[in-house]
Amino acid sequence: MTSKGFFCFACIGQATVGVVEQWGRFQRIAGPGFHFLNPFAGECLAGVLSTRVFSLEVRIETKTKDNVFVQLLCSIQYRVIKESADDAFYELQNPQEQIRAYVFDVVRAHVPRMTLDDLFEQKGEVAKAVLDELEKVMGAYGYNIEQILMVDIIPDSFVRKAMNEINAAQRLQLASIYKGEAEKTLLVKKAEAEAEAKYLGGVGIAKQRQAITEGLRANILNISNSVSGTSAKEVMDLIMVTQYFDTIKELGNSSKNTTVFLPHGPAM
Template sequence: MGNAYCVMCSCVGQASVGVVERWGRFDRLAQPGLHFFNPLAGECLAGFLSTRINSLDVKIETKTKDNVFVQLHCSIQYRVVKENADDAFYELQNPREQIQSYVFDVVRAHVPKMNLDALFEQKSDVAQAVLEELEKVMGAYGYNIEHILMVDIIPDPSVRKAMNEINAAQRMQLASVYKGEAEKIFMVKKAEAEAEAKYLGGVGVARQRQAITDGLRENILNFSHKVEGTSAKEVMDLIMITQYFDTIKDLGNSSKNTTVFIPHGPGHVRDIGEQIRNGMMEASSAQVNLME
């Protein structure tokens, strides 16, 4: 794997191991530190191997089961096993190319069996398959595979665009559903509010009419007791005429009203009084029926 160094002594660095040969044949491993060699006995330092963790990035292009071409970025962390450094030194000429070839082989054997969505969900399974294959093969050559990382999965640009459009359409559909539900709730609440407002308005009108009826009844009774010889009908007519003229006065004083045509005359006043009186009698009769 390297040229032999015919020297009397040499220093092996930390996180490294030296390979010592005797007459061209492997003799022993030199651990970190200072070592002396006897050239007269045929000893020489054949080379060094680093025991640090190395990283190899591999890009593999393949296709999935649903015929989508993807590019996978795979990162392999490996190191030389110190005890088997002689195998790593003598057996492989280029370990990085060897590891890359096995990664290509395993990935292209597994990915075509999976759909694109399954590949994204199960990329750790692909990494595990690569790890098992590399450990089995590279272990025989003195290498240990530390980690396999499936860093990225990049589909074809047209496929990524289509996937983004599908995702956007699904989100728009979901947003439309939520918007429809919100409008439905708004309309229901609005209808409930209108119904409640109408109910409360009816209650208010009923109470207003009841208060008017009670006030008129009290005025009629007070007037009848204080002025002798007057009947309830006469008092009612007097109150109606007073209310009639007050209403006309209010209409005349209001600046927001335009011209209003109303019938006027003694007969019309009498008709209005009879209508109000009939209404009061009907309200009193209804109240009596409710009390019974």
């Protein structure tokens, strides 16, 4: 504030408001810009307040319903209400300590009714409860609570280690289940494939034997019709001898056979 002649003037910066008093009593709020003050009328600039958004971090240690000690890190964003700047200037000497005290009170009233898992899932509910309480209380002092963020929840180190081990065990168990299901599926598919292969092999053998039987039957009928006086048994004996010699021939033509020949003859 600068004086010149019988008047004084004050320049209020952007994003700030000035509190003007007259004879020690609040008179008005001065917005950003250039203002004339009359000291002979008792006017003076008592002080200025910033209307920017301030951020206050509060760390609270408390206990959950399942007896786990945790630390909660809250970030409170607040600002002075321009229209109520006189309340903010005169009513509270240390607004940060006032906000901190209410945050402690609300958090320690809500968290002990929640388990640790519930706290992680419903941390937004805790932040909303703090916001509702602070808006109601700090509004009377000329402050507006813009936002409250529950930045972090930090359990005791032993609890964090136990939680990580539980999570790892659950994931290993789930992996084992998936692995077992995959192996089961492979075994089932393999068994189905083997059964199908055996079925098809059996069908092939049956058809092969049927073809051999049909061929033998046709040969017997042809020989019986071509050579008069031959019986079916004689024809079968002839076919057996022929197949016997064909088998001996095949064994003799292969160089990799390890067959041991014993005295034998075709079964008649």
